[in-house]
Amino acid sequence: MLANLRGGIQGRTGSAPQKAAFAPARRGCAHARTGGRRTTVVVRADGGDFYDLLGVPRSADKKTIKQAYRQKARKFHPDVNKDPGAEDLFKKIGEAYEVLSDDNKKAIYDKYGEAGLKGGMGGMGGGPGVEFTNPFDLFESFFGGNMGGMGGMGGMGGGMGGFSQRARNRAVPGEDDKVDLQLDFLEAVFGCSRELDVDRLTGCDECETTGVRKGTTPSTCPQCQGTGQVVSAVRTPLGTFQQVSLCPRCEGSGQISQPCTKCQGDGRVRETKRISLKVPAGVDAGSRLRVRGEGNSGRRGGEPGDLYVYITIKDHPELRRDGITIHSDVEISYVDAILGTQVKVTTVDGPVELKIPPGTQPGTTLLMAKRGVPRLGSPNVRGDHMVHVRVRIPKSLSADERKLVEELKELQSKTKVGPFRF
Ligand SMILES: [Zn+2]
Numbered sequence: 249m250l251a252n253l254r255g256g257i258q259g260r261t262g263s264a265p266q267k268a269a270f271a272p273a274r275r276g277c278a279h280a281r282t283g284g285r286r287t288t289v290v291v292r293a294d295g296g297d298f299y300d301l302l303g304v305p306r307s308a309d310k311k312t313i314k315q316a317y318r319q320k321a322r323k324f325h326p327d328v329n330k331d332p333g334a335e336d337l338f339k340k341i342g343e344a345y346e347v348l349s350d351d352n353k354k355a356i357y358d359k360y361g362e363a364g365l366k367g368g369m370g371g372m373g374g375g376p377g378v379e380f381t382n383p384f385d386l387f388e389s390f391f392g393g394n395m396g397g398m399g400g401m402g403g404m405g406g407g408m409g410g411f412s413q414r415a416r417n418r419a420v421p422g423e424d425d426k427v428d429l430q431l432d433f434l435e436a437v438f439g440c441s442r443e444l445d446v447d448r449l450t451g452c453d454e455c456e457t458t459g460v461r462k463g464t465t466p467s468t469c470p471q472c473q474g475t476g477q478v479v480s481a482v483r484t485p486l487g488t489f490q491q492v493s494l495c496p497r498c499e500g501s502g503q504i505s506q507p508c509t510k511c512q513g514d515g516r517v518r519e520t521k522r523i524s525l526k527v528p529a530g531v532d533a534g535s536r537l538r539v540r541g542e543g544n545s546g547r548r549g550g551e552p553g554d555l556y557v558y559i560t561i562k563d564h565p566e567l568r569r570d571g572i573t574i575h576s577d578v579e580i581s582y583v584d585a586i587l588g589t590q591v592k593v594t595t596v597d598g599p600v601e602l603k604i605p606p607g608t609q610p611g612t613t614l615l616m617a618k619r620g621v622p623r624l625g626s627p628n629v630r631g632d633h634m635v636h637v638r639v640r641i642p643k644s645l646s647a648d649e650r651k652l653v654e655e656l657k658e659l660q661s662k663t664k665v666g667p668f669r670f
């Protein structure tokens with residue numbers, strides 16, 4: 249197959265897609281700074297006092313604060329409390345707990361209020377402010393990754409179903425894969441087609457990616473009776489809670505199956521696949537080509553990952569490359585430098601005649617327009633080829649040559665003009 253490279257080219261040659269990726273990032277930063285400045289004058293913004301939110305006095309100790317959080321967070325968790333505004337309150341309660349349970353944050357809050365935590369207050373040195381944990385993650389750190397601690401409360405059926413459903417049928421996207429590709433100098437300049445043998449995980453044909461051994465059918469998990477969850481009682485200072493967790497035997501699927509002999513139950517096997525890659529003109533060392541969908545296969549119907557091809561380039565005996573510009577050297581004799589000459593220069597297009605004008609100085613750079621590298625993504629635009637001229641001054645002269653140069657010297661002293669006036 250022919251790999252689809254459209255829009256997937258990234259390189260350090262200043263290609264268009266790369267620029268597009270940088271621009272929004274800069275805008276994002278500027279926006280964030282504006283937000284920080286705006287909070288400077290607001291003290292105790294919306295949401296009310298953190299102590300009031302948790303219903304504790306300002307003198308409350310850590311244990312009281314923790315207990316208050318547990319109680320309030322369980323009351324207002326949006327899975328349980330369907331009142332409008334319960335979720336906002338739940339998040340606010342999480343923030344309140346995060347601040348009041350941390351000595352540093354609490355001290356700032358007591359002094360400057362909520363605005364002090366968001367940065368910009370003089371006392372905070374205009375720092376980036378405190379980042380709050382996702383309130384649901386905080387909740388889970390208390391109650392164990394699910395609503396298990398909520399056993400006995402009404403309206404939980406839907407939530408539980410969602411939990412096990414997710415674990416059971418969760419599609420897992422395939423991992424990206426990478427491969428190195430070394431190109432010859434000219435292959436990188438003009439692009440090329442290459443066949444790559446890529447070793448990656450692909451869907452198992454033996455079990456049709458299910459991971460279940462051929463000819464067997466999955467049976468109900470004896471440990472969880474097919475629910476995918478196990479329930480245990482957890483004793484805490486606040487009472488006994490029912491802890492519901494993922495069944496360790498079936499990993500939440502509710503079913504036990506014999507693993508496929510070919511893929512050991514993964515649903516994928518490692519296989520070498522040949523991919524035809526079209527390398528675009530102008531790729532440079534360090535360019536990364538993304539081949540969409542040619543990474544490892546996903547699991548349970550998940551999207552496959554992408555294949556990233558990292559480009560390295562072999563040196564050329566004569567040509568050097570700097571982005572889209574080619575450099576090379578040419579050496580001429582001092583006589584040719586004086587009188588001018590024509591030389592044959594190796595370019596990416598092959599040998600080209602170059603005129604060296606009379607009176608060319610050592611170190612002169614001559615430009616051969618549009619003999620450089622096509623720009624990645626817009627191959628009609630080409631860089632230039634810079635020819636650096638070196639002038640060879642002989643270290644020793646034959647007797648005849650010496651005689652002629654001395655004659656020149658004499659001529660020069662008479663006329664006060666001439667090519668040898670240094
Ligand atoms: Zn089970």
Ligand SMILES: [Zn+2]
Pocket residue numbers: 452453454455456457458459460508509510511512513514515516
């Ligand atoms: Zn298999």
